[in-house]
Amino acid sequence: MTIEDLRERAQEERDRQGQLKRRILYCSAAGCISCGSKETAAALKQSVKSSGLEGECEIVGTGCMGLCGEGPLVKVQPDDSLFQQVDAPAAGDIVTRHIVKGESLPDHLVDQSAPFFASQVKIVLENCGRINAESIDEYLAVGGYDALGKALSELEPNEIIDEVRKSGLRGRGGAGYPTGLKWGIVQKAQSDQKYVVCNADEGDPGAFMDRSVLEGDPHRILEGMAIAGYAVGAQQGYIYIRAEYPLAIERLRLAIKQAERNALLGNRILDSNFSFRIDLRIGAGAFVCGEETALMRSIQGRRGRPKPRPPYPSERGLWEKPTLLNNVETFANIAPIIRNGGEWFAAIGTPKSTGTKVFALAGKIRNTGLIEVPMGIPLRTIIFDIGGGTPEGTEFKAAQTGGPSGGCIPTEHLDLPVDYESLAGVGSIMGSGGLIVMDSTSKMVDVAKFFMDFCADESCGKCVPCRVGTVHIAGLLQKIISKNATIEDMKLLEELCIMVKETSLCGLGQSAPNPVLSTLRFFRKEYEELLQPVEGFVPTNTVS
Amino acid sequence: MAIVTLTINDEHLSGNDSDSILEIARQHKIHIPTLCHLDGLSEVGACRLCLVEVEGSSKLVSACATKPVEGMVIRTTTERLQRHRRTIIELLASEGNHQCAVCVVNEHCELQNLAYEVGLQYVRVPYLYPRKELDASHKDFIIDRNRCILCTRCVRVCHEVEGAHVWDIAHRGIHCEIVTGLDDPWGASEACTACGKCVLVCPVGALIEKGTTVAEMEKKRDFLKYIVTARQKREWIDIHEEG
Numbered sequence: 001m002t003i004e005d006l007r008e009r010a011q012e013e014r015d016r017q018g019q020l021k022r023r024i025l026y027c028s029a030a031g032c033i034s035c036g037s038k039e040t041a042a043a044l045k046q047s048v049k050s051s052g053l054e055g056e057c058e059i060v061g062t063g064c065m066g067l068c069g070e071g072p073l074v075k076v077q078p079d080d081s082l083f084q085q086v087d088a089p090a091a092g093d094i095v096t097r098h099i100v101k102g103e104s105l106p107d108h109l110v111d112q113s114a115p116f117f118a119s120q121v122k123i124v125l126e127n128c129g130r131i132n133a134e135s136i137d138e139y140l141a142v143g144g145y146d147a148l149g150k151a152l153s154e155l156e157p158n159e160i161i162d163e164v165r166k167s168g169l170r171g172r173g174g175a176g177y178p179t180g181l182k183w184g185i186v187q188k189a190q191s192d193q194k195y196v197v198c199n200a201d202e203g204d205p206g207a208f209m210d211r212s213v214l215e216g217d218p219h220r221i222l223e224g225m226a227i228a229g230y231a232v233g234a235q236q237g238y239i240y241i242r243a244e245y246p247l248a249i250e251r252l253r254l255a256i257k258q259a260e261r262n263a264l265l266g267n268r269i270l271d272s273n274f275s276f277r278i279d280l281r282i283g284a285g286a287f288v289c290g291e292e293t294a295l296m297r298s299i300q301g302r303r304g305r306p307k308p309r310p311p312y313p314s315e316r317g318l319w320e321k322p323t324l325l326n327n328v329e330t331f332a333n334i335a336p337i338i339r340n341g342g343e344w345f346a347a348i349g350t351p352k353s354t355g356t357k358v359f360a361l362a363g364k365i366r367n368t369g370l371i372e373v374p375m376g377i378p379l380r381t382i383i384f385d386i387g388g389g390t391p392e393g394t395e396f397k398a399a400q401t402g403g404p405s406g407g408c409i410p411t412e413h414l415d416l417p418v419d420y421e422s423l424a425g426v427g428s429i430m431g432s433g434g435l436i437v438m439d440s441t442s443k444m445v446d447v448a449k450f451f452m453d454f455c456a457d458e459s460c461g462k463c464v465p466c467r468v469g470t471v472h473i474a475g476l477l478q479k480i481i482s483k484n485a486t487i488e489d490m491k492l493l494e495e496l497c498i499m500v501k502e503t504s505l506c507g508l509g510q511s512a513p514n515p516v517l518s519t520l521r522f523f524r525k526e527y528e529e530l531l532q533p534v535e536g537f538v539p540t541n542t543v544s
Numbered sequence: 545m546a547i548v549t550l551t552i553n554d555e556h557l558s559g560n561d562s563d564s565i566l567e568i569a570r571q572h573k574i575h576i577p578t579l580c581h582l583d584g585l586s587e588v589g590a591c592r593l594c595l596v597e598v599e600g601s602s603k604l605v606s607a608c609a610t611k612p613v614e615g616m617v618i619r620t621t622t623e624r625l626q627r628h629r630r631t632i633i634e635l636l637a638s639e640g641n642h643q644c645a646v647c648v649v650n651e652h653c654e655l656q657n658l659a660y661e662v663g664l665q666y667v668r669v670p671y672l673y674p675r676k677e678l679d680a681s682h683k684d685f686i687i688d689r690n691r692c693i694l695c696t697r698c699v700r701v702c703h704e705v706e707g708a709h710v711w712d713i714a715h716r717g718i719h720c721e722i723v724t725g726l727d728d729p730w731g732a733s734e735a736c737t738a739c740g741k742c743v744l745v746c747p748v749g750a751l752i753e754k755g756t757t758v759a760e761m762e763k764k765r766d767f768l769k770y771i772v773t774a775r776q777k778r779e780w781i782d783i784h785e786e787g
Contacts, residue, residue, distance in 0.1 A: 307588070308587070461694065468636070470717075499631045503595055505592065
């Protein structure tokens with residue numbers, strides 16, 4: 001296939017879709033499937049058949065539509081009406097009443113002018129919920145693989161890296177390392193073999209951004225990786241994905257097969273001299289394998305344990321060869337950057353944190369789901385406008401970002417713009433995008449204990465501070481929760497937290513105390529209320 | 545290979561940039577405590593005792609796994625480092641079942657020496673008292689996991705020097721354990737050559753010779769020095785990483 005063939009096929013698919021009277025899209029991401037979207041789809045098919053609309057209607061399973069808390073979701077094109085909580089009877093109504101008779105179905109119709117939709121800017125998720133994730137033609141029809149075609153036919157590797165650098169894109173795995181800089185380092189490394197690795201080992205509790213992208217738009221990741229491979233001079237890519245994402249694995253496998261059949265992966269991509277293969281590697285359930293050095297060892301079939309850096313993967317990575325390692329969301333941003341230019345991307349967000357960020361809203365929030373917002377948006381807008389605030393009768397207390405490596409952000413910092421530096425400034429991190437909201441019913445010491453247990457459980461056991469320190473921190477938290485602790489235990493707790501943070505070998509241990517430290521900083525009173533009274537001790541009154 | 549100048553604890557020194565900070569410090573008789581490091585084995589950076597402060601960096605770096613850079617200013621004895629080192633030893637003491645008074649390596653134990661060095665007189669965290677297995681199925685040696693500190697010297701010496709790879713680590717986190725083969729009894733291991741290198745490199749009383757009693761076991765590690773020399777002359781196998 002050449003670029004001309006590619007564009008022709010995209011046009012054919014657009015024509016085919018244009019001839020249909022209606023396209024009925026139902027969400028087939030893991031969230032909606034779990035609340036019955038397969039039954040919804042069957043009911044849709046049934047009533048389309050009985051209404052005699054088979055020739056003019058198409059029923060398509062898509063990726064995540066965003067409003068996960070209200071699933072199953074169904075969208076009808078071309079009028080773009082979105083329906084929530086569509087069970088089998090409601091699915092029948094959509095066909096017989098909405099499509100045939102033109103009624104609006106107010107019980108299920110979603111108001112898409114609401115802030116949940118209006119405040120979002122979609123780049124990474126532009127195709128999620130719009131296309132059939134299992135059809136390469138649908139991806140081509142929305143401009144898929146155009147960027148790869150452009151890169152191979154019009155751009156030099158240097159120019160691609162320049163474009164990525166100009167975009168200001170920073171690593172979406174959480175640390176925020178400038179992507180263009182990383183690509184440049186790998187490109188300059190001298191080696192007969194280089195690798196591109198996509199980190200899809202998303203493991204933070206409550207986070208499902210990467211899963212949604214992989215389930216809803218897998219070709220976008222393949223395209224981003226192929227462009228990266230061309231830019232840095234690699235011919236082999238790996239996607240390291242956790243085994244707990246069976247649907248994403250299935251769709252990635254299918255997507256790789258489709259891309260290979262159409263000369264978009266494999267030898268001589270799009271008739272150029274560039275060859276690039278992508279293989280999947282499935283994780284075995286270790287959180288620490290999301291850490292880059294542990295991840296690469298795991299790909300090599302060895303025990304997933306981190307090792308000291310430097311050397312960084314960009315110098316010596318997989319099998320000691322220069323390796324470009326980026327997160328799913330980072331790769332998902334590449335195709336639009338190449339398509340529209342780095343400056344277009346840099347204009348979105350803030351000067352230091354450009355573009356958008358996908359967040360998974362979870363916890364005590366009305367609109368649980370997947371959102372994409374421009375960087376720099378205030379936390380308050382995300383939680384109260386987009387998320388709809390906490391459930392009725394409760395009050396917002398804190399937002400937790402960055403999962404077990406992050407911290408809790410209290411009410412007084414709600415106007416903080418969401419970017420890498422601001423979040424770090426209040427002791428949290430951007431993280432991969434999990435955002436858990438807590439209300440007045442949540443106990444902060446319990447929250448800290450939950451995350452510390454998680455880290456103790458997931459510690460690989462290599463270095464002493466993380467292996468033993470996390471266990472003792474969790475033990476001290478339990479002692480506080482069961483009201484057996486004194487102020488001396490609190491002091492020890494803080495000292496251990498700082499020690500584990502400063503001395504651990506890898507990011508897991510270095511960030512494991514963050515949930516404790518940040519709750520100690522903002523909710524110290526909750527800790528102190530649980531302590532055994534000691535004579536002469538005055539509890540803190542101010543929350544700062 | 546190039547010569548760099550650096551400052552360690554206000555002393556101006558020079559060193560080879562292919563050596564680690566630890567090696568350069570030791571060449572200049574500057575003491576940095578270590579536990580998992582052993583000359584002649586690959587570095588794992590796991591015990592975190594050799595952490596040092598580098599000016600201009602907020603992060604502590606492990607001296608064993610970090611190469612020097614021209615003009616580096618390093619501190620090895622700040623109050624913060626000493627506090628952290630003490631806590632690391634404290635954590636190790638709480639993790640296993642260490643009873644010095646009845647241990648075969650009493651007075652010859654690296655963990656005990658470090659405890660003296662950092663001034664560990666009592667342990668503030670609760671002892672975890674894990675249930676660990678002792679394996680005396682080997683004809684010559686015993687592994688007592690109660691005293692193991694998971695430094696992985698045995699794993700590395702067996703893989704890198706002896707080439708047998710009898711030892712490895714099983715489980716994760718606080719449940720980590722050194723196992724023989726696929727967690728078989730040591731005596732049943734067909735890979736083990738009974739060379740005893742693992743016993744000699746073990747810093748504590750976890751790997752011991754049969755027939756030794758309290759405070760009798762002293763470990764001689766000179767053999768590694770000869771191997772290192774041979775390696776430097778490229779007369780021996782290359783160093784591989786820990787498995």
